[in-house]
Amino acid sequence: MFELTVKNKFSAAHVLCGYPGDCARLHGHTWTVEVKVFGKELNELGMLIDFKDIKKQLATIINEFDHSYINDLPGFGEDGVNPTAENLSYYIFQTLAQRISSIQMGVKLKEVSVWESPDAYATYREDF
Ligand SMILES: Nc1nc2c(c(=O)[nH]1)N=C([C@H](O)[C@H](O)COP(=O)(O)OP(=O)(O)OP(=O)(O)O)CN2
Ligand SMILES: [Zn+2]
Numbered sequence: 001m002f003e004l005t006v007k008n009k010f011s012a013a014h015v016l017c018g019y020p021g022d023c024a025r026l027h028g029h030t031w032t033v034e035v036k037v038f039g040k041e042l043n044e045l046g047m048l049i050d051f052k053d054i055k056k057q058l059a060t061i062i063n064e065f066d067h068s069y070i071n072d073l074p075g076f077g078e079d080g081v082n083p084t085a086e087n088l089s090y091y092i093f094q095t096l097a098q099r100i101s102s103i104q105m106g107v108k109l110k111e112v113s114v115w116e117s118p119d120a121y122a123t124y125r126e127d128f
Helices: 051-065 085-105
Strands: 002-014 027-039 108-119 120-125
Touching: 002 051, 027 051, 027 085, 051 085, 085 108, 085 120
Parallel strands: none
Antiparallel strands: 002 027, 027 108, 108 120
């Protein structure tokens, strides 16, 4: 089994509604997003999938967040979903999983991790 990892970053503002502390006030982070994919077969170039293809798909998702107020975006705030690291990793996983599999048959998204700071992150993965 081969596993590839790609990272990217975005900066945005958020509010954690109902949070019993200062995170309920408007503030920002530079989030780091790490994506892992896996599969068995390499192509004729010796690649599981081109890093560039994963980066491109991840960038299109992350660009929606970059320099935004996340609570205002579809899937968060108005839908009653707090923009926590957990919910961001879940959202990115659900959006990215289908795209990865359609680019390269046999390659699957393993997990998405979202760092709010260098020492705190959440990971979403599904059982196979
Ligand atoms: N399980 C989670 N806990 C918290 C989340 C989260 O997404 N999942 N988010 C927050 C807030 O966004 C908060 O802004 C982050 O706080 P923290 O990690 O504590 O970062 P600080 O820069 O404020 O560092 P401190 O040293 O703790 O002041 C909170 N919890
Ligand atoms: Zn925060």
